[in-house]
Amino acid sequence: MSKHAPSTQTSEKSDLKAWDKTIGQLPIREITEELLQMIVTKWEAASGDDAVGAKTIKNRVATLRLVMKKAKKWGYISVNPVLELELPTWDKPEQPHFSVEDVRRIIKESEPPYNLVWWLIFETAIRRGEVCALDVKHIDLKNCIITVSRSRWGSTLKNTKSKKARKFSFSPELAAALRPLVEGRNPDDPLFLSPEGERLDPDNFVKRELKPVLEKLGLEGGTHAFRHGAATLMDELNVPMKVRQSRLGHVDPETTLNYSHIVGEDDRKLSASIGKLFAQVYASCANVAA
Numbered sequence: 001m002s003k004h005a006p007s008t009q010t011s012e013k014s015d016l017k018a019w020d021k022t023i024g025q026l027p028i029r030e031i032t033e034e035l036l037q038m039i040v041t042k043w044e045a046a047s048g049d050d051a052v053g054a055k056t057i058k059n060r061v062a063t064l065r066l067v068m069k070k071a072k073k074w075g076y077i078s079v080n081p082v083l084e085l086e087l088p089t090w091d092k093p094e095q096p097h098f099s100v101e102d103v104r105r106i107i108k109e110s111e112p113p114y115n116l117v118w119w120l121i122f123e124t125a126i127r128r129g130e131v132c133a134l135d136v137k138h139i140d141l142k143n144c145i146i147t148v149s150r151s152r153w154g155s156t157l158k159n160t161k162s163k164k165a166r167k168f169s170f171s172p173e174l175a176a177a178l179r180p181l182v183e184g185r186n187p188d189d190p191l192f193l194s195p196e197g198e199r200l201d202p203d204n205f206v207k208r209e210l211k212p213v214l215e216k217l218g219l220e221g222g223t224h225a226f227r228h229g230a231a232t233l234m235d236e237l238n239v240p241m242k243v244r245q246s247r248l249g250h251v252d253p254e255t256t257l258n259y260s261h262i263v264g265e266d267d268r269k270l271s272a273s274i275g276k277l278f279a280q281v282y283a284s285c286a287n288v289a290a
Contacts, residue, residue: 015063028071033081036064044088054090061085096221097228098122104281105217106210113192114209115285116177117200121223123174123274124148125230125247128223132200133157137187144175144271148249152202166246169268171275177282234270243267 129151149165190199
């Protein structure tokens with residue numbers, strides 16, 4: 001777990017505290033499937049302040065499964081007692097997603113550089129932490145290619161989940177909008193800066209800049225809703241799965257083993273289609289600012 005992302009480690013520590021509270025100092029060899037099933041059932045039946053949601057239970061069991069898997073590998077136990085547990089049904093809620101028209105409205109209501117941030121997130125489908133970690137050198141204006149290799153969590157810059165840089169195209173329209181942020185600047189400078197001249201913080205810029213705009217427009221969601229909206233648009237445009245997977249950064253080892261990404265024609269067609277969707281509304285924002 002020490003190799004997991006900091007955000008994942010935080011969740012896992014919370015899960016382990018919950019198990020520690022119920023199992024206590026019981027030796028690992030004495031932890032049985034029956035005992036764990038009783039604990040899961042107790043959590044599921046709890047109410048009021050002690051209520052535990054089905055998703056939380058699922059996450060706790062998943063974390064314990066990793067611990068037990070390692071314990072079995074090291075010879076502390078012979079059977080993993082977590083594998084056959086019966087878990088409560090969790091109906092995953094539909095995730096908020098922004099339509100093209102929603103994004104146009106968000107861009108129009110936002111101040112620079114955040115109106116450009118929303119456009120970039122939707123067109124490239126990258127995560128908010130990845131946006132915050134972008135430097136000037138990651139934007140190739142001549143070839144209209146972006147390189148995503150890092151993500152910001154808190155004050156830390158780290159490799160992305162895929163552990164491998166992702167490269168894909170962006171539209172000429174987005175390139176024109178990004179040009180003032182790239183040309184004449186140090187390659188190692190953060191691409192986007194806060195009003196205080198600092199690299200964007202993934203939590204702060206959402207709370208301070210995106211949420212007020214969404215509230216004004218009556219929209220629900222966050223930066224993830226841009227990604228879900230982008231995924232929906234890619235589906236409507238029949239974008240090849242290889243391009244979708246690269247942009248969203250959803251790496252499946254079985255399908256991406258020894259995978260070498262090349263920015264292809266399908267990727268560029270997607271960028272060209274999206275760039276035209278937002279160029280006009282962004283241009284109107286720039287004219288107002290001028």
